Amino acid sequence: MLTAGCDIGSLSAKAVIMEDGVLVASHVIFAKPEPEESARAVMAGALSSAGASLEDIACCVGTGYGRNSVPFARAAESEITCHGKAAQWLNPGVRTVIDIGGQDAKAIRVDPAGTVVRYAYNDRCASGTGRFLEVMAGAMGIGVDDLGSLAAQAQDPVRLSNQCVVFAETEIISLINAGRGVPDIVGGLHRALAHRVASLARSVDLAQEVTMTGGVAKNPGMFQALEEALGVKLVRVDTDPQIVGAVGAALLAWQMAGGTA
Amino acid sequence: MGGQDCKAIRLDAKGEIEKFLTNDKCASGTGRFLEVMAQLLGVDLEDLGRMAARATAPVTLAGACTVWAQAEVVVHLNAGRPMPDLAAGVNEAMASRIAILARAVGIEKDVCMSGGVAKNAGVVAAMEKGLGMPLRRLKVDPQLMGALGAAVIAREKAGGNRC
Numbered sequence: 277m278l279t280a281g282c283d284i285g286s287l288s289a290k291a292v293i294m295e296d297g298v299l300v301a302s303h304v305i306f307a308k309p310e311p312e313e314s315a316r317a318v319m320a321g322a323l324s325s326a327g328a329s330l331e332d333i334a335c336c337v338g339t340g341y342g343r344n345s346v347p348f349a350r351a352a353e354s355e356i357t358c359h360g361k362a363a364q365w366l367n368p369g370v371r372t373v374i375d376i377g378g379q380d381a382k383a384i385r386v387d388p389a390g391t392v393v394r395y396a397y398n399d400r401c402a403s404g405t406g407r408f409l410e411v412m413a414g415a416m417g418i419g420v421d422d423l424g425s426l427a428a429q430a431q432d433p434v435r436l437s438n439q440c441v442v443f444a445e446t447e448i449i450s451l452i453n454a455g456r457g458v459p460d461i462v463g464g465l466h467r468a469l470a471h472r473v474a475s476l477a478r479s480v481d482l483a484q485e486v487t488m489t490g491g492v493a494k495n496p497g498m499f500q501a502l503e504e505a506l507g508v509k510l511v512r513v514d515t516d517p518q519i520v521g522a523v524g525a526a527l528l529a530w531q532m533a534g535g536t537a
Numbered sequence: 538m539g540g541q542d543c544k545a546i547r548l549d550a551k552g553e554i555e556k557f558l559t560n561d562k563c564a565s566g567t568g569r570f571l572e573v574m575a576q577l578l579g580v581d582l583e584d585l586g587r588m589a590a591r592a593t594a595p596v597t598l599a600g601a602c603t604v605w606a607q608a609e610v611v612v613h614l615n616a617g618r619p620m621p622d623l624a625a626g627v628n629e630a631m632a633s634r635i636a637i638l639a640r641a642v643g644i645e646k647d648v649c650m651s652g653g654v655a656k657n658a659g660v661v662a663a664m665e666k667g668l669g670m671p672l673r674r675l676k677v678d679p680q681l682m683g684a685l686g687a688a689v690i691a692r693e694k695a696g697g698n699r700c
Contacts, residue, residue: 379605401563402604411604442564442573442603443541 279533280322280333281525282315282349283358284342287378287406288491289314290522291322293333297530301326302519311342319348335533337525350532356384356395358524363487364390365527366513366520371483374502374510375520376473376492378406383477396479402441404472406492412465415445416458420495423462427497430463439472462497470501477506485511493517538635538654540568545638547645556642564603566634568654573603574627577610578620582657585624589659592625606630624659632663639668647673655679 278300283290285307292302303321308314315338323329330348338346339358346352355375363373364386373384380399387393398404402411413420434451438444448461477486488510492498494517503510513520538544542561549555560566564573575585589595596613598606606627613623631654639648650672654660656679665672677685 400600400602402602407604439562440564440603442569 277334277530277533277535278326278328278332279526279529279535280319280336281358281522281527281529282319282336282338282340282346283355283519283522283525284311284314284318284338284340284346285377285379285521286341288518289318289340289342290519291315291318292519292522292526293322293326293328294523294526294530296535297527299515299523299526301328302516302522304516304518307342311345312347314342315346315348335529337529337532339521339525350529353525353528355521355524356382356392356397358521358528359489360384360386360392360395360524361390361527362520362524363489363513364388366515366523367485367487367511369485370487370511372477372480372486374473374477374486374488375490376406376469376488376498377490378410378492381405381473381476381490383473383480385480385483394480396476398472398476403439403444404469404476406490408441408444408469408472409465409492409495409498411441411445412448412462415448416452416461418458418462423466424495424497426459426462427466427501429459432460433463433467434460436464436468439468444468466495466497466501467505470498470505473502474505482506482508484508487511487513489513489517489520491518538568538650538652538660540572540653543567543635543638543652545635545642547642558638558642560638563601565601565606566631566638568652570603570606570631570634571627571654571657571660573607574610577607578614578623578627580620580624585627586657586659588621589625589628589662591621593619593622595622595629596626598626598630601630601634625663628657628659628663629667631660632667635664636667644668644670646670649673649675651675651679651682653680 280293290304293300301322305318336349338349338352339355343352359375364370375382383396385394438447543566544559546557547555575582598609600606
């Protein structure tokens with residue numbers, strides 16, 4: 277039985293197709309102006325790589341901020357439920373999921389069945405979300421994908437005195453003018469973000485094992501910085517961390533259609 | 538209200554400070570918020586205040602964070618909302634942030650606004666609307682208030698004579 281999950285985020289849209297709880301295809305695109313348009317386009321991509329059509333999908337669940345705009349979904353679930361479900365399913369020992377997206381960050385505690393028992397959430401302040409790194413990369417004229425390798429070259433990461441994205445942007449420009457190297461600045465930025473996210477994670481009581489999901493988890497620099505900030509080893513998800521929400525949606529769809537996830 | 542911070546100060550009848558709060562951690566609610574928005578809209582800071590007077594239906598900015606508010610303004614801009622409505626929405630968002638700070642120190646009349654941002658008529662009007670009371674206008678340039686206070690203290694230290 278084929279089921280699908282469609283995660284319509286603020287910056288990207290993700291779709292996965294699973295066959296009886298096994299991942300068969302996934303697709304990621306940049307979000308389009310209309311969430312419904314994103315949903316159709318990303319699902320078409322996933323279906324084509326699975327060699328299937330929409331009629332073959334027994335059940336689809338939508339998630340993400342545009343979850344109510346997925347026209348072919350049977351239900352909409354919060355991304356917190358989906359990330360918790362999928363992270364625990366991918367790594368059964370996981371009890372805490374840290375999800376850093378482009379516009380928010382979440383810390384989710386799950387029980388052994390993958391059910392959410394507690395969560396904390398920041399979408400009020402851009403600092404503490406993926407947007408922080410994005411803005412800073414923009415200010416330095418470097419690509420987001422290069423951040424991780426630059427952070428790895430840091431020898432003496434800078435300590436930022438500002439938390440606010442707007443103030444920190446000015447601060448790093450001064451640091452560049454003062455002759456600080458880009459790797460040290462990038463290293464400092466990762467530490468700053470990790471520090472913010474770590475406070476969020478501690479507020480849900482950091483039960484091990486801990487995993488990291490969401491687009492920012494693709495950045496190896498962030499992975500390491502968060503391990504340092506939390507003082508624990510993070511468990512890696514054995515798939516693209518950006519599609520974890522969609523995987524959770526597809527697992528819930530499988531349950532809804534009578535499968536045993 | 539300055540370019541990088543914002544303070545709410547409550548005074549007794551003699552001008553002694555009873556309570557105060559500062560925000561210098563978050564750009565929202567400081568002059569920087571207005572600077573960022575003016576730049577985004579491609580207008581001067583002074584125009585932001587002037588244009589707001591012609592607003593008919595100010596836009597609502599839901600997010601407090603400057604970064605998110607920028608994204609919201611872009612959406613309104615792309616939707617073709619007129620500039621005066623955008624400017625007024627920016628001023629109102631700014632005023633609502635500062636009103637929170639002001640209420641936290643306990644508002645007692647008369648209230649006045651000092652600092653460079655107080656030169657922006659749009660923010661002053663939005664503050665009056667937000668606080669539900671008129672603000673007392675200053676007889677001097679609001680930006681000079683800090684220096685003026687320093688000079689008054691200098692005179693006191695000098696025993697009213699030459700420093």
